[in-house]
Structure formats: C-alpha cells, structure tokens
Amino acid sequence: MTSEQLLETTNRSLPIVLLRAREAVMAHFRPMLAAHGLTEQQWRVLRVLSEMGELDASHLAHHACILPPSLTRMLKTLEANGWIEGRRDKDDGRRMLFSATEEGMRFIATVSPKGAAIYHDLVDAYGEEKLRQLVDLLDELQTSVNGVAK
Amino acid sequence: MTSEQLLETTNRSLPIVLLRAREAVMAHFRPMLAAHGLTEQQWRVLRVLSEMGELDASHLAHHACILPPSLTRMLKTLEANGWIEGRRDKDDGRRMLFSATEEGMRFIATVSPKGAAIYHDLVDAYGEEKLRQLVDLLDELQTSVNGVAK
DNA sequence: CAGGTTTACTTAACATGTTAATTGTTAGGA
DNA sequence: TCCTAACAATTAACATGTTAAGTAAACCTG
Helix, strand or coil: CCHHHHHCCHHHCHHHHHHHHHHHHHHHHHHHHHHCCCCHHHHHHHHHHHHHCCEEHHHHHHHHCCCHHHHHHHHHHHHHCCCEEEEECCCCCCCEEEEECHHHHHHHHHHHHHHHHHHHHHHHHHCHHHHHHHHHHHHHHHHHHHCCCC | CCHHHHHCCHHHCHHHHHHHHHHHHHHHHHHHHHHCCCCHHHHHHHHHHHHHCCEEHHHHHHHHCCCHHHHHHHHHHHHHCCCEEEEECCCCCCCEEEEECHHHHHHHHHHHHHHHHHHHHHHHHHCHHHHHHHHHHHHHHHHHHHCCCC
C-alpha cells in the first residue's frame, strides 16, 4: 500500500480523526461532569441557557447542537432536577420557552469554574496559537462542506 | 462582552466546534449509508474488517472507535445480516475473532466507491493542503491532550 | 498447582443520536 | 372564511454512547 492510499484509510479519514480528537478532549471533562450528575449534553444545554437567557426549544437545540427529539427528553430531566423551567410562548402557541431557574444558575456557577480550569489546562498543553489555527480550520471546513451539494 | 470572553463561550469551545465540524461532514455520508441500510458506525466496523482482516473484538473496537458494549450489540446485527462472522480464538478462549464474509466483502466493495466519491468532493471543496494541516493539528491535539493529567 | 488477579467479552441500565410519523398551531392564499 | 401548507414540538422506534457489574478464561505468584 502506497503512502497515498494510506491517507485514505479509515484511520486517517476526516470523520474518524475528528471523532478521536473530540473523544480525547471530552475524556477530560466527563468525570467532573459525572461527579455533578451531569452528562456532556445536559451541560451544554445549561451553559447555553445561562449565556443566552430564555430560548425556545428550536433555538436551544440549535445552539446546544442537540437534535430536537433528544432535547425534548433531556428537558424533562433538567426540569425535574429543578435546574430549568419551561413555559408556552403567549405570542406563538407552538413554541415552548425555556430558561434556567435561580437554583439552576447557582448550580451552573458552581460547575463552570471547574470546567474552565480543565479547559485552561488543555489549551495550555496544546498552545493558544495552535488552538486558534485549529478552530479557524474547523470553521472553514464546516463552511466549505456545507456548500457542497448533497 | 469582550472578544476575549467571546472566544471562551460555548459556541467557540473546542468540543462544540469539533462536534459541529464532524456533523457537517457526516451529513454528507449518512444518506448514502442509510440507502444501503447502514449506520455510520456499522460502516466503520465493516471498513476496518475489510482493511485489516480478521480481528478480535477489542482491537476491532479500538480501530473503529466504538466502545466494546456497543460493538457487542452491533456485531450481532452485522452477523445476522450475513456481512461478518465470528469464531472463538483457539489459542485464547476469551477472545472472539471477527472477519467479513464473502458476501460482506462484496457488499463493502459496492459501498466503498460511493463513500470515496463523496469524500473526494469534500476534500475538493476544502482543499488538500488545508486538510493536511487540519489532520496534523488534530493529531497533535489528541497527543497533547492525552498527556494532560486527568 | 491452588488462589487471587488480570483480561476479554458480555449484559444491564440509562441517556442520547437518528429518522419518520404525529399533534397542535400559525400563516397565506383562493 | 376556509382550507391547505408550513412550522414547532413531541412521540415512537431503533441504534449507539456510557458506566458499572457480571462471566469466563488466562495469567501469575506463592
């Protein structure tokens, strides 16, 4: 097998490399989140609500990168835990608006610094400049790939 | 909010950016795979078996980036479809060895070119040089992140 | 060679991913 | 107004992700 072909192999394919990289990163966060009874996805939802305030389910799903059916299930759990609350939009009866409760905001304020500390260590090990390059390349990837016809 | 803080926001965090980029890429493959009755993960398993030949479950899981419990379930489906077959290792009764069947290899040979065509279009749109840079940065990310204490 | 320890795989339980179908609501045009 | 299309959220069904516990085989150490 030539080195050219080797690049096309499963090990080097973009989806796999992206998956592995993400796994390596998330492995550092999951134990801390689990210690607080949180999944990675639940934490994303809480962070988005704390950063953006009240949001309807569709926008919340979009910003947290979670599919609507998954979000519907998760919101029930998060609401049962007292971290968020939902209400129907008066101006559009189809929408549900969600926001973090007071208790939820306090909880987020407890977890956030721990996440930031972990993230800081990772950025420190990798290098800020490399990280900037990487994020730029990933954004461009998303853009150019979204422009290709399916 | 300063631009400095903006970078630390959920939208720009590494896990999210990696997730979005991967989603953008996979969105191009899933319809084709689904048309062949395959999930993304099943396709990874079949590709690894076709590229590496017979493998025990642990190594197969590792190379396909699938956790062992997930793999156990998937292998039953793939075997029921006649694409793979498993046998117990005579030299180590703990291990199960899996390989693609003749039918499986033919099936893989049918799907592969379609996947390669899609991949080619994506690389074309993004640029080979950028892709090389990206893969390098992702590999380095994985390495440096794995070196950070958990 | 017996005993405890590791290893490989599996099972279990719960959470999320993914697509299709459903329900309720709104918007727009004849 | 009516009627249909579009939209938002949900439900359903199946597949995978994730952690913990269980089972059986191999290893190893006294």
